[in-house]
Amino acid sequence: xxxxxxxxxxxxxxxxxxxxxxxxxxxxxxxxxxxxxxxxxxxxxxxxxxxxxxxxxxxxxxxxxxxxxxxxxxxxxxxxxxxxxxxxxxxxxxxxxxxxxxxxxxxxxxxxxxxxxxxxxxxxxxxxxxxxxxxxxxxxxxxxxxxxxxxxxxxxxxxxxxxxxxxxxxxxxxxxxxxxxxxxxxxxxxxxxxxxxxxxxxxxxxxxxxxxxxxxxxxxxxxxxxxxxxxxxxxxxxxxxxxxxxxxxxxxxxxxxxxxxxxxxxxxxxxxxxxxx
Amino acid sequence: xxxxxxxxxxxxxxxxxxxxxxxxxxxxxxxxxxxxxxxxxxxxxxxxxxxxxxxxxxxxxxxxxxxxxxxxxxxxxxxxxxxxxxxxxxxxxxxxxxxxxxxxxxxxxxxxxx
Numbered sequence: 379x380x381x382x383x384x385x386x387x388x389x390x391x392x393x394x395x396x397x398x399x400x401x402x403x404x405x406x407x408x409x410x411x412x413x414x415x416x417x418x419x420x421x422x423x424x425x426x427x428x429x430x431x432x433x434x435x436x437x438x439x440x441x442x443x444x445x446x447x448x449x450x451x452x453x454x455x456x457x458x459x460x461x462x463x464x465x466x467x468x469x470x471x472x473x474x475x476x477x478x479x480x481x482x483x484x485x486x487x488x489x490x491x492x493x494x495x496x497x498x499x500x501x502x503x504x505x506x507x508x509x510x511x512x513x514x515x516x517x518x519x520x521x522x523x524x525x526x527x528x529x530x531x532x533x534x535x536x537x538x539x540x541x542x543x544x545x546x547x548x549x550x551x552x553x554x555x556x557x558x559x560x561x562x563x564x565x566x567x568x569x570x571x572x573x574x575x576x577x578x579x580x581x582x583x584x585x586x587x588x589x590x591x592x593x594x595x596x597x598x599x600x601x602x603x604x605x606x607x608x609x610x611x612x613x614x615x616x617x618x619x620x621x622x623x624x625x626x627x628x629x630x631x632x633x634x635x636x637x638x639x640x641x642x643x644x645x646x647x648x649x650x651x652x653x654x655x
Numbered sequence: 656x657x658x659x660x661x662x663x664x665x666x667x668x669x670x671x672x673x674x675x676x677x678x679x680x681x682x683x684x685x686x687x688x689x690x691x692x693x694x695x696x697x698x699x700x701x702x703x704x705x706x707x708x709x710x711x712x713x714x715x716x717x718x719x720x721x722x723x724x725x726x727x728x729x730x731x732x733x734x735x736x737x738x739x740x741x742x743x744x745x746x747x748x749x750x751x752x753x754x755x756x757x758x759x760x761x762x763x764x765x766x767x768x769x
Contacts, residue, residue, distance in 0.1 A: 412711075412725065414722075415713075415722040415723060415725070416682060416722075416724075416725040418721075418722040419683075419721070419722040419723060419724050419725070420682065420683045420686075420693075420724075422721065422722070423683060423724075424683070427683050427684070427686075427687050428687060429683065429686055429687055429693070433692055433693055433694075434693045436692075436693075436694060437692055437693025437694035437695075437696070437697055438693065438694075438697070439694075440694035441693075441694060441697040441698050441701075444698070445697075445698040445701060445702075447701075447705065
């Protein structure tokens with residue numbers, strides 16, 4: 379029994395550590411050093427001070443997500459204090475928004491892999507659960523991650539909220555397309571959803587004018603891919619050079635991510651798109 | 656120091672909790688004393704610091720291993736403005752804390768500076 383308790387405590391500790399790291403990662407780069415150390419100390423002493431550890435972690439997460447303005451780092455001049463620049467260094471520093479988008483693509487890729495393995499579950503009760511999980515991985519989770527990216531990137535609260543909600547709605551529409559409730563060819567649907575997501579991203583980022591037409595690129599990629607795949611010979615060539623179908627399915631979404639990143643780089647509002655870089 | 660454009664009850668509570676301490680105060684102690692959620696207090700402390708009402712620093716305690724505590728203290732202007740603000744709010748009865756009541760500052764002071 380004692381061994382089980384220790385294991386549970388260890389798992390809980392690791393989960394807390396993971397949540398804390400996520401909160402730090404979601405913070406802007408300028409905040410990460412101080413927030414990591416501050417939150418870790420507070421978590422260590424939460425029990426003795428009588429404050430819920432869950433409340434601390436949720437507070438850290440909400441602070442990371444909603445409060446991203448840089449802090450003026452002016453330290454007290456008292457000799458008893460160490461200056462902020464002496465904060466213990468970060469073990470790493472990663473850009474949040476690109477990571478979210480990468481995670482969204484990986485989620486879609488894992489759904490494709492799982493779908494390929496779904497045959498193993500045929501005739502078992504687990505099939506329904508597996509199918510549902512694949513659907514979530516292919517649509518809702520990527521949409522939620524992209525929505526978080528919009529939420530972190532935009533400047534105006536109303537814009538970011540609208541952009542995030544629209545991104546989530548696109549995820550739901552994509553799920554309905556995948557299950558067949560909305561009858562659309564896969565490539566047509568993928569192209570439309572990827573282009574719409576790119577448009578939401580660029581609009582939320584404050585990009586206007588002719589550059590918005592770049593949102594059509596994922597749709598064009600989807601069209602080109604389906605045309606190319608309709609020629610069996612070409613498909614064979616693709617297969618021979620090691621481009622598996624699993625990756626091909628993601629092309630419109632990869633195109634959307636790359637288009638969004640390229641537009642962000644060339645935008646004057648770039649600081650709002652990738653605030654942690 | 657920049658003025659506060661939005662003074663909420665939690666803001667007043669945080670200022671009041673900081674005023675109750677003499678000297679730098681640990682952020683976690685402010686959370687405990689105000690009874691507010693960490694998700695409310697952490698951003699408030701950062702905002703007050705950004706506006707020049709507070710300064711923060713790392714606790715110096717070479718004997719204690721592990722991460723350091725983040726301590727908050729008023730700037731000279733911030734303290735004056737906070738006292739004035741709290742006084743005005745006490746008159747209006749807008750703070751949710753029992754303003755003016757003594758708090759266990761001695762123990763917190765020890766925590767903050769140990």
